Amino acid sequence: MKITEIIDDIFSDIRTADKRHEDFLRDTGVPFYKYRARRSSAGLWAVLLPNIVGFVLGLAVTRLLGFNGIAYIIIGAVFAFAVGTFKSVEFDKISLKPALVRNAIIMALISGICTLAVVFGDK
Numbered sequence: 167m168k169i170t171e172i173i174d175d176i177f178s179d180i181r182t183a184d185k186r187h188e189d190f191l192r193d194t195g196v197p198f199y200k201y202r203a204r205r206s207s208a209g210l211w212a213v214l215l216p217n218i219v220g221f222v223l224g225l226a227v228t229r230l231l232g233f234n235g236i237a238y239i240i241i242g243a244v245f246a247f248a249v250g251t252f253k254s255v256e257f258d259k260i261s262l263k264p265a266l267v268r269n270a271i272i273m274a275l276i277s278g279i280c281t282l283a284v285v286f287g288d289k
Contacts, residue, residue: 220249
C-alpha cells in the first residue's frame with residue numbers, strides 16, 4: 167500500500183465511525199442529531215483512543231519503573247505505537263506492514279500537535 171492510501175484509510179475510518187455515531191443518535195431519537203454528531207467527533211476519538219490508552223499505559227509503566235524526565239515521553243510513545251498497532255492488526259484485521267505505517271502516521275500527527283501546543287503554550 168502507498169502512504170496516500172493509508173492516509174485515505176485513516177480518514178475513511180473516521181468518516182465511518184462518525185456515520186455510525188450519527189445513525190445511532192438518529193435511531194435513539196436524539197433531537198438535532200446531526201448537530202450533536204458533528205460536535206462529538208466520535209470518529210476521531212475511535213481512531214485515536216487506542217494510541218491514547220497506550221500512551222497512558224506507557225506513562226504508568228515509566229512511573230512503576232522509576233524513570234523520570236524524557237523517558238516518560240519516549241516510553242509513552244512506544245506503548246502508544248504498540249497498542250495502536252495491536253488494535254489495527256487484531257481488531258481491524260489490517261496486515262502488519264500497513265498497520266505499522268498507519269500508526270506511525272497517527273503518532274507523528276499526535277506528536278506534532280503536542281509539540282505545537284508546547285511551543286505556542288509558552289507565549
